[in-house]
Amino acid sequence: MTELLTPESETEAAGIIARHFETGVPLALCGGNTRSGFGNPQRAEATLSSSTLSGIVSYEPSEMVMTARAGTPLAEIEAALRKNGQFLAFEPMDHRGIMNTEGTPTIGGVFAANVSGPRRFALAGAARDHLLGARFINGKGEAIKAGGRVMKNVTGLDLARLMAGSHGTLGFLTEVTFKVLPAPKAATTIIVSDLTDDDAIALMAAAMALPLEVSGAAHLPYSVRPAFLSGALEGDSVTCLRLEGLPESVAVRAEKLKDYAGAIGSVAELDATKTATLWREIRDAAPYAEKSLRPLWRVSIAPSEAAKLVADIRLEAAVDALYDWQGGLIWMRMDGAPEPGRLRALIKAHGGGHATLMRADPTARALIPAFEPQPPAIAALSARIKQKLDPKGIFSPGKMAKEEMAA
Known part of the structure; x- marks a missing residue:
């Protein structure tokens, strides 16, 4: 059984990671563990959780900026914002239904997975577009601060955004600073x-x-x-x-x-x-919040190609689909095998996009890359970034170095 490590401070977390760096023993990272089972199976003997690094550090409603520790429950963040008529415009989804998990969604987990909802395609952008700064610990056990409290302070901002969507493969988030917006009346x-x-x-x-x-x-x-x-x-x-x-x-x-x-x-x-x-x-993709391991894909594609893609995959597979983002996001459930080769080939034939395997039985998860395979040039760049931040590759073994969510 994997040991769960819950540090009470950033310093304690850095010490844990430093020890794993010295020994080279793999270490999985998580927040509230609501996306457990996502990605390819990991080989780590221990999991480092940010769930005990909790609390709102600062919040200035007039400046529309909040800083919170990574393990702060998302519900606590949203409750504080509601009191001031503000919200997270990127509308992060709750994965517990489709992933058959419990746990507690955390603000660090939201940014680590770049979780973005229905407003993503229109006005709000992705979660990473709202991230102003972050504190994280790299694979050597070194604490790093990137970004600042305002968008004009761009020093290190790209590094902070790089953490958004990295799924715990590049560093352990301990604190995030992000912008908020007035909620619609x-x-x-x-x-x-x-x-x-x-x-x-x-x-x-x-x-x-x-x-x-x-x-x-x-x-x-x-x-x-x-x-x-x-x-x-x-x-x-x-x-x-x-x-x-x-x-x-x-x-x-x-x-x-x-x-x-x-x-x-x-x-x-x-x-x-x-x-x-x-x-x-x-x-939250409600139709697929089921006690099932039927393969569930998250597909990003040009909206004009969405219905054509679904029609083509249905020629050889039983598929159920839900369209969001004007068709640019398709939740696609297979009634049989995951069909990764055919699905990804059809996506390429329809102009390109990304297919992420969100859910499948353990055998399929072990064999099928969960994330869209990257083009060689991007894969090489991702590998170099991974080498710089996690030189011994101790973080989240079994996952790819960076998810490519065009969405």
């Missing part, structure tokens, strides 16, 4: 029913091109539609377009969007409460 969702996947992709693209500031665009085919809002959404499929902002602005934009979409399909509107619930379920 109002929100609504325009629902368009009964569109095919192709027509839904076309509508979402058109809606995004309108001057209406759509902050969410997702398509829920019939196979997944009953998993949302307790099955209350009507239609063979539903295409969801979210609007947020000041109440008066949202109301005007909603009427314009309904007028436009009404010429394409049957239109309905959700209130703010149902909107919040729906987009939380979309964010």
Whole structure:
């Protein structure tokens, strides 16, 4: 059984890592362990957790900047922000449902995995785009500070962003500084029913091109539609377009969007409460929050190619799909084998993208690279970065050096 190490301070964590550097014994890193089982199987005998490095260090609502220790529960961060009418605009998903895990999501884990939700493609960007600075310990046991409290302070900022999405392969995060934004005062969702996947992709693209500031665009085919809002959404499929902002602005934009979409399909509107619930379920890929090891892929591709890709993979495999990010993000569940070779070949044929294996049985996880294989030049660069920060390769053995989430 893997030993769980829970240091009470950055100094203690540095000492643990330094000892592993001396011996060369592998060490896995985690936050709240909500993504355990993700990636390829690890060979570490011990896991170093940041869960006890917890607490908000500083928070200036007027400056819209917060600094927190890496193990601070995400719920604690969000509660503090709500009191001041602010939020994490990149909308980090909760992986516990699709990964069949428990644990507690932490702010360090969010940035280490670059966890970004439905606003990623539109207005907010990815988690790494909100990261201003970080403290972490490299593979030698050395504490490093990168970045600062404001975006203008770019010294070391790239190094901080490099940690975002590294999945514990480059360093052990101990503290993060990030920007926050005012939460929208109002929100609504325009629902368009009964569109095919192709027509839904076309509508979402058109809606995004309108001057209406759509902050969410997702398509829920019939196979997944009953998993949302307790099955209350009507239609063979539903295409969801979210609007947020000041109440008066949202109301005007909603009427314009309904007028436009009404010429394409049957239109309905959700209130703010149902909107919040729906987009939380979309964010967390609710249909796949199941007690199952059926292969689940997270696919990033050009939105215009999304429906074509799903149609092509269905020619030889039973596939269920959910489209987010205007089609640029596809949650794809296989009813049989993971089919990594065929899926990745089709992605390349459709202009390129990334396929990340989020969930599979242990045998498949041991054999299939969880992350999209990198082009040789990028792989060489990743290897050099890994060598600099973790020269003996003690961190997270079995994972790739850097996930390429184009998303």
